[in-house]
Structure formats: C-alpha cells, structure tokens
Amino acid sequence: FVEKPAVDKAPSDFAIIGRYLLTPEIFDILEHQKPGCGGEIQLTDAIDTLNQTQRVFAHVFRGQRFDVGNKEGYLETSIQYGLRHPETHDALKKYIINLVHELEKK
Template identity: 50%
Template sequence: VLCARDHVLDGPVAVILPDDLILGAPCIGEMVEAYDRGHMVATMTVAPEDVSKYGVLAVTGHDGRITHAHGMVEKPAASEAPSRKAVIGRYVLDADIFDALETQAPGAGGEIQLTDAIAKRAQERPISGFSFSGTRFDCGSKSGMLEATLHLAEQDPELADVLYAYAGAHTRTQSAA
C-alpha cells in the first residue's frame, strides 16, 4: 500500500486486497457512498474460533451498517479479541495512512500490517466498519479459492455442465469409500 503513496492525491484512497473476492453489490462503491471521514474498513462477523485469522475492531457502537470503533487488533487470540467484527480486505482510508505506514513497525507475521497502521491513527481519525452486502470468498487459502471457483463455475451455464459432469463421474459413494 505504501508503494502507492506517490500516485495518490490528498483525498481518501480505496484499497482492495486481492485475496478477498466479494461478489454481489460493489463493496467499495457501497463504502464510498457511506464514507464520511477517517478510515473505513469492510467488516463481517466471524465465529469466535476464527477471530485469530483477522484484524478485529474494538467496537464502541453501531448505526445501521456502520460499526464505530476506537481501535483494531491484528489477529488476536480468541480470548483477547475485542469483538467478532473482522476486517475484510476492502478499505477507504484518509491519505494520512501513508504517514502511519512509514513509521509502522512490523507486526503479526513479521510484516507491516495495514490494520496496525489504522489502529495507530485511531486517536486522531475515527474508524468505521462497514457491513457489506456481498458474498465473500477467502482466496488466500486453497479451500477458499476452490469454493470461489466452484461457486463461479456453478453460475456459468457452460461451466456448470462441466462441473456437474465431473462431480458425477468422480463422486464416491459411502460404500465405495
């Protein structure tokens, strides 16, 4: 994200992480319409056992599809998670995020985490979570990529025929397994 600094004007910037595929209403479009100021992140509620896979909002309140937060924690243990509102790879950020990223120390996984930089600015810039209306696939995992591929194939009449023919030819019955 920091590499884009020289190509961005002073206004808000949209960030789309490629490992999250969101189908349905354009998530960034919905976020831009709802954006007021500060930093806005796409969110979804996850199961307690899954919070350690995501950045999680420290929630202060809700207003329709908007969640207000005073901070974020990157990949917390389930027992330390401030909520179950997980941050998904869509952001509308104030341009000052670049200053925060420049001075951000590596976090989870030894990488500079965008969520850590957003959290660092939480005292100066409000953080809003946006509950998007689409269907999300985690294409950063093999199983998520497979789910997305199968879902999209099923939606295409030509590919659906191939998918069902393949599945029928390769389905094992309980007695054969």
C-alpha cells in the first residue's frame, strides 16, 4: 500500500478506491502511525502496517472508476450516472445534445 506514489515508483498499476472493511486493530495502529505523504497520517500506511501482522485482502474491481475528489471528476460522474439512469437518461441526453449545438454556435 503506497499513498500517491510517483508514476515511475508505483509498485503496480492497481489503485485503491477508498472502500475498506477493517478490523479494530487499525485504530491502535493509526494512533501510533507517523505522518506520511503530505505530512499527514495516511490510512494506507496503517493498512500496510496491519498487513505485517494479519492478512489484508483486496478485491479487484472491474468497472469504471470515477474520481470525485475534484470538480471535473464529480461532474463527469454525475453525467455518466444520469445517462445510465432510466428516469433521467432521455432528458439528460436531449439536454446534452442541445448544449453541444449551442456551444458549436459560439
């Protein structure tokens, strides 16, 4: 587990998407965890420490992942969700098509 490694130093091409089921031991580890990336106590560092005393499992997620940690990603996620949802698909698609036509005029 590595928090935000540089691309050339990443140990794999996997990403942690931030969904965890953790045992209570993580709290004691976090209490004593030294600051890591960005000078902050990182949960990923604590999980790595936990992994030294008990098995930690991961699930490979197969699907589209969205980064909602920034404004653009949040908007993209909302649009994708809206286009996939049966109650909003038609109206949102029509809106986007009309918006594209308006933007092309400018």
